[in-house]
């Protein structure tokens with residue numbers, strides 16, 4: 001098939017950004033024999049945020065930080081960990097590139113993509129590591145023009161550094177991508193923002209040996225989670241030595257000779273904290289700039305995301321948006337599921353949609369992890385359920401000797417159950433292995449498994465799942481008739 005046009009290359013599918021969802025669709029469509037072009041602007045980002053600067057390196061750092069014992073020298077241990085983690089990301093990056101580019105009908109182009117029209121994208125190849133791969137002969141000057149029948153926008157999100165006087169200009173301010181590549185362990189780390197990213201970094205760097213101060217402007221961290229689980233998580237973090245300052249209005253950052261000083265206000269009083277490094281962890285905004293969305297006629301939302309319907313179609317029916325760029329919760333598994341929805345549009349019966357999503361779990365990777373799914377106790381009552389609460393401290397769950405075996409008995413497990421139907425409405429698990437357990441609970445909720453069925457099932461021994469045999473039998477409160 002000759003796919004050359006007078007103005008460049010024509011593809012059945014063009015994917016902008018090497019995120020999880022887009023690459024899933026690209027790989028499948030390539031296997032179906034469609035001509036696919038995937039554009040990634042950075043040679044350091046094949047595979048996107050997750051394997052390079054997101055989930056994989058940070059969870060590998062959690063692993064290495066957990067391995068450090070009190071006698072291990074912090075700087076040496078940390079430097080070794082950063083080296084291993086960077087090597088791991090490099091391996092994943094190479095694997096992502098090879099698996100995509102190796103497909104017969106798929107070409108990975110390394111360059112910055114900008115829409116020139118609804119079906120036309122120009123790829124800027126002037127960057128140092130830009131590469132047009134096997135279509136290099138179609139490059140004109142420093143640019144490759146690609147027209148396509150279908151286009152996916154999968155450009156992700158980038159960090160927001162708040163506009164606090166002195167913060168953006170401070171030579172001590174970093175974003176997470178920079179911090180995980182820095183081989184010098186900060187002695188004093190200040191973190192601005194206690195969302196998932198800020199809390200995970202606080203836990204990681206504290207365990208590596210940094211003194212960590214975590215600033216949050218709202219009154220409570222993890223505002224959407226259950227009160228008792230959040231209190232237990234805060235107690236664990238504080239016990240490990242993380243200082244958490246909520247209700248903090250940061251007024252200014254001043255660079256000094258050897259440190260930066262953070263000036264903040266809390267309850268009307270002004271305070272200061274000195275730090276060697278300041279991590280901006282105040283959220284990540286969809287990447288919609290420098291994409292030429294106006295030229296494509298693609299609408300954005302007032303909050304700065306690409307507007308999509310439940311099938312992830314944008315205001316242009318042949319253009320889809322997937323992952324962080326379309327707004328909403330930012331998790332790799334949601335981008336991946338966005339890919340399944342779009343693939344179903346392109347090569348399936350088109351019925352799959354975001355409306356199908358039920359009981360999507362989440363995990364905050366502190367030690368031990370905090371994972372949750374479904375409704376919190378408060379949400380369940382607000383939704384009109386009469387609830388019963390099954391709950392136990394991990395240390396008291398005799399059905400789960402594993403916590404004693406691996407010597408971490410911290411945390412609690414809590415289930416919110418509909419008192420009439422015995423359906424599980426939600427669960428919050430602060431426990432070793434919670435990142436795995438929560439997926440079983442999510443499956444149970446999705447398939448209508450009752451609390452009694454989950455309680456009385458046979459689980460292997462000695463595992464964390466066995467905890468369900470115990471905790472689901474301990475009803476600590478139940479709404480009256």
Ligand SMILES: Cc1cc2nc3c(=O)[nH]c(=O)nc-3n(C[C@H](O)[C@H](O)[C@H](O)COP(=O)(O)OP(=O)(O)OC[C@H]3O[C@@H](n4cnc5c(N)ncnc54)[C@H](O)[C@@H]3O)c2cc1C
Pocket residue numbers: 016017018019020021022039040041042045046047048049050053054055056058059111112113114154155156157176197287290291322323324325330331332333335365
């Ligand atoms: C530190 C950190 C830890 C995280 N931990 C977790 C976790 O444990 N679990 C979890 O589920 N999620 C986690 N996340 C969130 C998760 O990484 C993201 O939600 C997910 O990777 C988003 O994927 P995506 O498909 O939207 O796009 P991305 O993977 O972000 O890919 C977008 C790509 O598009 C490229 N691009 C942008 N503009 C252009 C352009 N114009 N032309 C060409 N290419 C372009 C970018 O370079 C990038 O590679 C974490 C995020 C961070 C930052």
Ligand SMILES: NC(=O)c1ccc[n+]([C@@H]2O[C@H](COP(=O)([O-])OP(=O)(O)OC[C@H]3O[C@@H](n4cnc5c(N)ncnc54)[C@H](O)[C@@H]3O)[C@@H](O)[C@H]2O)c1
Pocket residue numbers: 162164192193194195196197198200215216217218248250281282283284329330331363364365
């Ligand atoms: N385990 C995971 O799944 C995981 C891990 C890390 C990140 N992520 C995702 O990556 C995205 C980015 O994470 P994030 O934590 O940066 O974003 P976020 O939006 O979830 O949290 C940002 C926090 O910063 C606070 N904040 C904002 N400005 C502030 C200021 N000036 N002073 C003090 N606090 C301030 C906000 O109130 C909020 O609590 C999120 O969507 C997150 O879900 C997921």
